[in-house]
Amino acid sequence: MTAARTTAHSVVEPSALSKWIAGVLVVAYAVITMVPLAWILMTGFKTPPDSISYPPKVVFGPSLEGYCNLFTTRTRQTKEYIEALGPPTTTCDTITRNRDMVIAGRSNYLPRFINSLIIAFGSTFCAVALGVLAAYGFSLFKVPFADDLLFFILSTRMMPPIAVAIPIYLMYRDLGLSDTALGMILLYTAVNVSLAVWLLKGFIDEIPREYEEAAMIDGYTRLQAFWKVVLPQAATGIAATAIFCLIFAWNEYAFAVLLTSGTAQTAPPFIPTIIGEGGMDWPAVGGGTTLFLIPILVFTILLRKHLLRGITFGAVRK
Amino acid sequence: MSDVRTTGMADRAVLATPPSMARRVRGLSDRAIAWLFIAPTMLLLLAINIFPLIWTIQLSFTNYRANRTAEAKYVGFDNYVAILTKSDVWEAMQATAHFVIWTIVLQTVIGFALAYLIDRKFRGHGFWTTVILIPMMLSPAVVGNFWKFLYQPQIGLFNYIISFFTGIPPSSFEMLGSVSLAPWAIIIVDTWMWTPYVMLICLAGLRSIPGYIYEAAEVDRASPWRQFWSITLPMALPFIMLAVLFRGIENFKMFDMVNLLTGGGPGSTTEVASITLKREAFEKWRTGYSSAFAIILFVTVFGLANIYVKALNRVKQR
C-alpha cells in the first residue's frame, strides 16, 4: 500500500501551465481567507477611534491602547483629579490618561485565560489518559460487543451541545459542580474521550504486535509491556490526539456559556463581552482574540500531518 | 494508499485484533486488563452521557421548570405534540435546513475545487495548504464574534471590500440586519471556516487514486474532461460523502457562531434549531419542553446520519 502511495501521479504529472494556474488560484484563495485574521491582528493595534473609522483604515499609527484596555478597567475622571495623581508610571497609564481616564483595576481577561488553560489542559490530560487505556483495551483483546461500545462512544458526540447541557446543568446543580473548573474538566473529558479512543485505537493498532510479544518473552508482564513498549511507540499518536483534545476544549463555547458564570468561565464566552464605554471595544477584542488564537496557530502547524486523521475520527488516514 | 474507513459508523468493520499468542498469566489476565482499562471510560460516559440522556428522556414527559420549586407533573406526550405542531419550531427547522444545505453545497464545491488544484502539486503547495487550513482550527465563537465587526455597514471591512469591487455604497446593505442577507451572512462565515475541512478530506480522496488508472486512461486517449468524470470524481466520491456527513452533523448542531453573529435575528430569520432550544431551555427555563425538543433533535440527527451512512455504503459498493 505504501508503494502505491508513493507512485501515484509519478507518471501522469500535471503540465507546467496547469500547475501555474492552480498555484495562482490556491494562493489567491489562501490570501483572501487570511484577510479576516489579518484584520483581527491589525485591529488589536489600532486606537478605538481608528478601529471604527470610515472608510476602514488599512494604514494607521500602531498603538498599544487595545492591549491596555484588554487587561484593565478604567474610569472617566476630571482633569484636575488626574493631575493630582502624579506622573503616570506605566505605558498603559500614560495611554489611559490621555483619554481623561485612570486605570481602576485589572480586567477579567487574564483570569479567564488562565481558566481556559487549566480546563483545557486538565481535560486533555484526563481524556488522553482514559483514551489510551480504553484504546489499548479494545486493541489488546476482543472485547464482547466492542463494535457496539465503540459506536456508542462515538455517538455521544452527535448530540447538540445545548441538548446535552440541559441534564448536565441539573446534575451539576445537585452536585455543586456548577461554575467549577472540575465540572468543566469532567464534561470536556467526557466529550473528548470518544475522539481520543477512536484516534488512539488507530495509532495503537498500527504498532506491530510483535514488539509487545517480544518484550513479554523477555519477561515483561502485560502491564510492563504496555508501559515500556506500547506507550513509547504510540507517543506521536498520543501527542497528536492530545493536541486535538486541547483544541476542542480551548475553542468550546456552548457548554462554557451555559455552565459557567464567572469563577470557572473560560475565554470564549468572555471575549465577546469586552465592551468599552459604549459598545464593543474592538481593539481590545482584537487583542484578546489574537492572544487567544496564537496557541492554536502553533498547534495547527505542529499537527498538520495528522490533521486529516483527527478531524475524521481516524476514519481517513494518510 | 490511504485507507478510508467510511463504514466505521455503520458496520464498524475489522476492529478485532488477533488474540495474544503468548498469553501469560502473570499478574492480571489480559481479559482483566482489557476490562480494567476500558471501565473508567465507560463509567465516565455512563455518568456524563448516558445517565443525563435517560434523565432528559424522563424530563421530556414532564412540565418541569429548572427555575421553579414546584414539583414536576407528568404530562405524557404533550411536549412532543406541542413541539411538532408549533409553527415556530418548523421555521427554526427550515432555517437550519437552509443553513445546512447551502453550507454543504458551497463547502463541497469550493473544497473539492481547492483540493483538485492543490493536487496539481505546484511549488509550495504544502505551505499554502497549511495556510488554508488555519480557519477551521479556530474557535467559532471567538472568530464569529469578530465577523460581526467585519459585517458592520460603514466601518466594517466586508461591506467596504464589496463596495470597492462593485461600486455599491457600503452603507446601503446590512449583512446581519436584513432578512434576505442575514442567512447568507452566516453561510459565508461557516464556509470561510469549514471549506478547508472538506478540502483536506477531498485531497486525501484524490491522492488515494492510483496513478496507473490515469495511465491506462491516457493509453485509451480519454480526454482530461472524461478522466475527471469517469475516474477522479467517482473515486473521490466516498471521501466527499464522508466530508458531507461530518459537516452535515456539525452544522445541524450549529450554535456558537450563529449565536454570536445574529443571535437568531433579524426577527427569527437565522434562528437555527439550537438557538430555539437554548431560548426554551436556558432563558424561558421550560426544561420539560426543551428536553422533548432535545430528544427530537437527537433522533433527527441520529436518523439522518444512519440513512446517510447506508446510502454511503451503497455508493461504495458500486
Next chain:
Amino acid sequence: MMRLKKSAMALGLAGLVSAAASTSASAAGELTLCWAAWDPANALVELSKDFEKASGTTMKFEFVPWPNFADRMLNELNSGGKLCDLLIGDSQWIGGSAEGGKYVKLNDFFDKEGIKMEDFAPATVYAYSTWPKGTPNYWALPAMGDANGWFYRKDWFEKPEIQAEFKAKFNRDLAPPKTWTELKDIAGFFQGREVDGQKVYGAAIFTERASEGITMGATSALYSFGFNYENTSGKYDMEGAVNSADAVKGLEFYKELYKCCTPPGYTDSYMGEGLDAFKSGQVAMMMNWFAFMPGMAKDEKVGKVTGFFVNPGEKVAASTLGGQGISVVANTDNMEGALAYIKWFAQPDVQKKWWSLGGYACHNTVLNDPAFKDSQPFAGQFLEAMGGVKDFWQEPAYASLLQAMQKRLHDYVVADKGTAKEALDALIVDWTEVFKEEGKL
C-alpha cells in the same frame, strides 16, 4: 426523579462534590457584587471604597454587559452558584427570584435595622422591591432609579441656519420634542443631513433582538400611545388592551421611525450601539437610559453639547421603567457581610454621595432636596420621568413573556413580517399560552 439523582451520586461523582465546593466557596470578609457592566457600575466601585474602609471587607465585582446580563445572572441564580453575594438585579426578576427562593426576604432585616421603605420613592419601592406587587414584602432595597429617556445634540439644535430651515419647513421652533410625532419630524429633518461636514442621521433607537432591547424601545412609544398590558389590572385580560387601536398605532409608529430615521446597520442595537452612534456624532438624538446621562455629561467630546429630554408623550405621558434594587442572594456564604453592605448603602449620606458620583439614588433625602432639580442638567427630567413609569410584566414567567415580545416585535419592525395588528395578536396568543401554563388563566 429523586431516585435518578441519587443513582447519579452512586455513580461515583459524589466524591468530587466536596472538592468542588471548596474551590467555589468565597473567603470570609469578602463580598462579590454582581451587576451590569455600565457607567453606574464604575461609580459604585468608587462608592464602595468607603464601605471597604469602614468594614474591612474586600469588595469584588462581577459586571456583565447588558445583552448578556439577564441570561448570565438568572442562570447563575438557578444553578445555585456562589458567584454573587449581592445582586443588583433587574426589576422584572423580582417575581421569579422571590417565588423561587433565590433572594433573601428583607422585611425582618429592615425592621431590625430601622430601614424604612417610606424613605424611598414609592414608584421605586413598588417596582424594585415588592413581590407580590405592591404588598409590603420586600426582596430588595431600591438601588438605582432609571427610566428610558432621550439625549440630543444641543449644539446642532441651536445652529441658526438649521433652526431657520426647520422653522420654514414645520412652522415651529426646533426644540426638544414633546410628542412622538414631533420627534419623528425632527429625526426625519436630520436624517441624511450634512452637519459640520459629516453626514448625520435622525435618531438611534433600540432594536436589539436577543435580550430585551426592542421591547424596551418599542414600549417607550407604545406606552405613550396608550398601550396597556391588561384591561383590568391583575386579570390577565389582554384582548383589547395589548392589541388596542392605540397600541397598533404606536407600534406602526415605532416601525416608521426605525425605517425613516435611524443610521444604517442599526438593526440589532441597544445601549452600547446607541452610545457609539451618539458619541461619534452620527445621530441628532438617541434613546437611552437615564443611567448613561451622568457619564455622557462628563464626556470629553460631546458632554458639553448634549441635552436631555423625557420620553415624549402622545396620548399620555409615560416612560419605560429601568432600574434595579439590590438583593442578597439566598445562596451566599457571607450573609452577614451582604446585609451589612445593604445597611451601609441605605444611609442617607451614602445615598447622597451615590447621586453625586453618578448613581440614581432613590432615597427621599436625595430626591426631595430642593437643590436636587438643579444639581444636574438631567435631574429635573429624571423626577418627571419617574412620575410616569410603566414596567414590563414582573411575573415569575417574565423571561417567556419577554422572549415572545422580542420575537414578535423584531419580526414586525426589523424583519418586515406581517402587520402591527398581527404582531400584537400573535403576542396575545403567546402570552395567553404562558399564563395558561402558569395556571393564571
